Amino acid sequence: MSPELGQVALILALLLSGLQCLLPIIGAWRGSKPLMATASTLAIGQFTFVAMAFGILMWAFATNDFSVAYVAQNSNLSLPLFYKLAAVWGAHEGSLLLWMLILNLWTVALVAFGNRLPEAFFSRVIGVLGFVSFGFLLYMITTSNPFGRMLPAPGNGADLNPVLQDPGLTFHPPTLYMGYVGFSVAFAFAIAALLGGELKSTWVRWARPWTNAAWGFLTLGIVAGSAWAYYELGWGGWWFWDPVENASFMPWLIGAALIHAQAITDKRDGLRAWTLLLSIFGFAFSLLGTFLVRSGLLTSVHAFAFSPARGVFILVYLAVVVGGSLLLYALRAPKVTGGKSFALASRETLMVLGNLMLTVACAMVMLGTLYPLVGEALNIGRISVGPPYFGPLFMLLMTPLVLALPFGPLSRWGKADLTVWKRALARIVAMAVAAGIVGFLFGARGWHQLLGVTAATWVMAGVLFFAIKRWREAPRGKRYPFEMLGMMLAHFGIGVFIAGAILTRSMSVEQDVSMKPGSSVGIGPYAFRFEGVRELPGPNYRAEQGTMVITRDGAPVATLHPQKRTYTGGQVQTEAAIQAGVFRDLYVSLGDPLGDDAWSLRVYDKPFVRWIWGGGVLMMLGGFAVVLDKRFRLKRVEETETIRPHPAPATPRKLAEGEA
Amino acid sequence: MRRLLAVVIVVLALASSAAAFAIDPLPFKDAAQRDRFQNLTRDLRCMVCQDESLLSSNADFAKQLRRQIFDMMQQGKSDRQIKDWLVARYSTFILYDPPLAPSTIVLWFGTPAVLVAGGIVVIVLLRRRTRPADAIAEDAGDDW
Numbered sequence: 001m002s003p004e005l006g007q008v009a010l011i012l013a014l015l016l017s018g019l020q021c022l023l024p025i026i027g028a029w030r031g032s033k034p035l036m037a038t039a040s041t042l043a044i045g046q047f048t049f050v051a052m053a054f055g056i057l058m059w060a061f062a063t064n065d066f067s068v069a070y071v072a073q074n075s076n077l078s079l080p081l082f083y084k085l086a087a088v089w090g091a092h093e094g095s096l097l098l099w100m101l102i103l104n105l106w107t108v109a110l111v112a113f114g115n116r117l118p119e120a121f122f123s124r125v126i127g128v129l130g131f132v133s134f135g136f137l138l139y140m141i142t143t144s145n146p147f148g149r150m151l152p153a154p155g156n157g158a159d160l161n162p163v164l165q166d167p168g169l170t171f172h173p174p175t176l177y178m179g180y181v182g183f184s185v186a187f188a189f190a191i192a193a194l195l196g197g198e199l200k201s202t203w204v205r206w207a208r209p210w211t212n213a214a215w216g217f218l219t220l221g222i223v224a225g226s227a228w229a230y231y232e233l234g235w236g237g238w239w240f241w242d243p244v245e246n247a248s249f250m251p252w253l254i255g256a257a258l259i260h261a262q263a264i265t266d267k268r269d270g271l272r273a274w275t276l277l278l279s280i281f282g283f284a285f286s287l288l289g290t291f292l293v294r295s296g297l298l299t300s301v302h303a304f305a306f307s308p309a310r311g312v313f314i315l316v317y318l319a320v321v322v323g324g325s326l327l328l329y330a331l332r333a334p335k336v337t338g339g340k341s342f343a344l345a346s347r348e349t350l351m352v353l354g355n356l357m358l359t360v361a362c363a364m365v366m367l368g369t370l371y372p373l374v375g376e377a378l379n380i381g382r383i384s385v386g387p388p389y390f391g392p393l394f395m396l397l398m399t400p401l402v403l404a405l406p407f408g409p410l411s412r413w414g415k416a417d418l419t420v421w422k423r424a425l426a427r428i429v430a431m432a433v434a435a436g437i438v439g440f441l442f443g444a445r446g447w448h449q450l451l452g453v454t455a456a457t458w459v460m461a462g463v464l465f466f467a468i469k470r471w472r473e474a475p476r477g478k479r480y481p482f483e484m485l486g487m488m489l490a491h492f493g494i495g496v497f498i499a500g501a502i503l504t505r506s507m508s509v510e511q512d513v514s515m516k517p518g519s520s521v522g523i524g525p526y527a528f529r530f531e532g533v534r535e536l537p538g539p540n541y542r543a544e545q546g547t548m549v550i551t552r553d554g555a556p557v558a559t560l561h562p563q564k565r566t567y568t569g570g571q572v573q574t575e576a577a578i579q580a581g582v583f584r585d586l587y588v589s590l591g592d593p594l595g596d597d598a599w600s601l602r603v604y605d606k607p608f609v610r611w612i613w614g615g616g617v618l619m620m621l622g623g624f625a626v627v628l629d630k631r632f633r634l635k636r637v638e639e640t641e642t643i644r645p646h647p648a649p650a651t652p653r654k655l656a657e658g659e660a
Numbered sequence: 661m662r663r664l665l666a667v668v669i670v671v672l673a674l675a676s677s678a679a680a681f682a683i684d685p686l687p688f689k690d691a692a693q694r695d696r697f698q699n700l701t702r703d704l705r706c707m708v709c710q711d712e713s714l715l716s717s718n719a720d721f722a723k724q725l726r727r728q729i730f731d732m733m734q735q736g737k738s739d740r741q742i743k744d745w746l747v748a749r750y751s752t753f754i755l756y757d758p759p760l761a762p763s764t765i766v767l768w769f770g771t772p773a774v775l776v777a778g779g780i781v782v783i784v785l786l787r788r789r790t791r792p793a794d795a796i797a798e799d800a801g802d803d804w
Contacts, residue, residue: 242711512685
C-alpha cells in the first residue's frame, strides 16, 4: 500500500475535522437540525481516515518499507514483528499519529454512547473535539509527516531505539495517551456548556464517567511507565521527578481534583465555576505534557531554538486553546454562585480542601519543572530541580490530604455527623498505632519506616471502617454502588501506594559489587552466588548473560539471568533479572567485565516495591469502576424539547458497558 | 568559550549515551558509608547527562566524580564539605535542590504563595457558602 495514501488520508481527515468543528457548532447556534445531524457522520468519517493512515503506517513497518523515512529510522529487518508494530509509536511522528487515533477513538465512543445527550449539547461537544483534532492534524501535516519518503531507500533500517524494545513500550504510550486525550472529553463538555450557556449543571453528570475513565487510563499509563523504567533501565528506581514524568503527573493531579469537583457539582450543584476551570486546566496540562515531551525543549532550550517549527506550533496551539477557553470562561462562566449550602464540617468542605492541596501540588510540580527552562531562557543561571525539591514538598502538601482522606467518605453531604467522626477517629488511630507497633516488632526502625506503616494503615483503616459501616447500615443490594466502590478502591490504593513508596525507599539495600564466578555476596538473609557469564544470540542483538543463584539459609530461592545486550546498531542495553514477590523484589543487573573473569554487578533487595504499582492499579480500577455506575446511564428524557430523536426508543442503551 | 565547550560536551554525551545505568563497585568501609554515599550522590546531577543523578549515570564524568567523592569520604570529609567543593567547582547546577538565592526565590516561595492564595480563596468561599449545622436540612436519599 502506498504511503502517499496515508498522507492523503490525513489531509482528508484534516478537512473533515475542520467541518466537524464548524458545522455542528453553527447548527447548535442557529438551531439547525440538519447541520447538527452532521456531527456523528463527520466524526466517524474522520476516524475512518485517521485509522486508515495509522493502518498504512503499520503496514509500512510490517513490510519493511524503508523508503518511508520514519520506518527507516525506527525499524530494522531483524526486528521482531511485535516490535515492528509497536515501533509505529516509537518516535515523534508516529506517536502523534497515535495521539490522533486515540482522540478519534474517544470521539467515536462519544458518538456511540453519548447519543442520548441533548442534540445541541452533543453537537457542541463533537464540534469542540473537531477543533482539537484540527489543530493536531494541521501540526502533523505541516511539521511532522510520518509518511515522508527517503529516496533512494536504504537496504535496511536504523533499528528501533533498544530502550524501547520491551513489552512495556507497547503498553505505556497508548495508555498514557488514552489518559491525556481522554481529558479532552471533559474539556469538550465544559466548553460546550460555556458555549451553550448551560444554566443547569446537568452536563457535569454526563461528563463524569468520561473523566473517570480518562483518569483511570492515565493512572495505568503512569504505572506502566514507572514499572518499565524500573526493570528496563537497570536502575531499580521507580520515579525520578524527571520532567517527562512530571508532564504526565500534572494532568493526573488535576484529574484527581476534577473527579471530586465534578462529584460536588453533580450532587450538590456546588462548584460550577471551579469544575469548568479544572476541566479546562486538565486538558491544558495534557497539552503542556505533549508539548514538553515533543518540542525538544527538555533536551535543551538551545536545541528548541535551533529548530523551532514544531515547538512553536504547539506553543501557539496551546496558547489558542487555553487562552480561548479562559476568555470564554471569563465571559460565560456562571456568575451566580449556586448550590445547596453546607456546614463547615461536611463532605463538601473536605473535598474543597482536597482540591486545594491537589491543585497546589500541581502548581508546585509545574514550578519545579518549568523553572530551569525559564531560568535558562532568561539567562539567570542554570538550575537543577530534582527529587530533593519535589519529594519533600509533595509529601508536605499531601500530609493534610492523607490525614483528612478517611473522613471525606464518612461525612454526609451538607453536614457531617460528628459522632461518626469521633468513632472513626478512635478506631483509625488505634489501628494505625497498632500497625506501627507491629512494624516495630518486625524490625522497622527509623521514623521513615514507622511513618510509612502508620500513614498507610491510616488510609486503609479509614476505607475499611467506611466499608463496614456501610455494610451494616445500607440495605442489601444497595450497599456498594459502583461509584462508591470506585472511591473505595482508589482510596485503598492510595494507602497501598504510600506503604510501597515509603517502605521501598527506606528499606532497600542496593549494592554494586565486583564478582568472580563462584564468589558470593550477602544482602540481608540472602546470599547471591555468581556463576559466570556466557554469550547468547538474539534476533537483533547479542547478549552476555550472567547467572546468579540466590539462596536463603542454604535453601535455593531463585536463579536469575541478567543480560547485557549489544544491538545491531551498537547500542548497549541492560536487561535486569528480577525475582518478584509480594513483599520484596530481588534484583540483579549485569555491568561490565572487569578483567580476569570478574564482572561488575548490581544487586538489590527491594521490599514492598510492588505495592507502589499495586496501589496504582487499584486507583486505576477505582476510576474504571465509577464508569459502570447506573446513575451515569443516560435517561431517555432530560429536556424534552432538545432531546435527540432516536429511531428505537424502546430499549434504553447501556451507557457504560464496554467503556472500561 | 567555556559555554560553547559545555554545549559540545552535552551534545556528545547525549549522542553517545548508552541507556545502561552505572554499575560501579566501590570498596566501601561499611553499609553505613555506602548508604551515605548513595544518598549524597542521588541528589547530585550528572553534569553531562540530560537528566540523571550522579549515582546512576554511566558517563565517564560521573564515574570520575564518584571516585573523587568516594576518596573524600575516606578522608573523613563531611557531606557539607563535599558539596561545597562540588559547588565551587561546578556551580550550583550540580545540586538537585538549588540553594535559596535571588534567582531561586520564586522557586522556593512560589508554592507557599500559591497555597496561601488558594487558602484565602477557600476560606472566603467557605465563609460565604457554609451555614450553621442546625440550619441545614438532612440530605435525603442514600447520601451517595
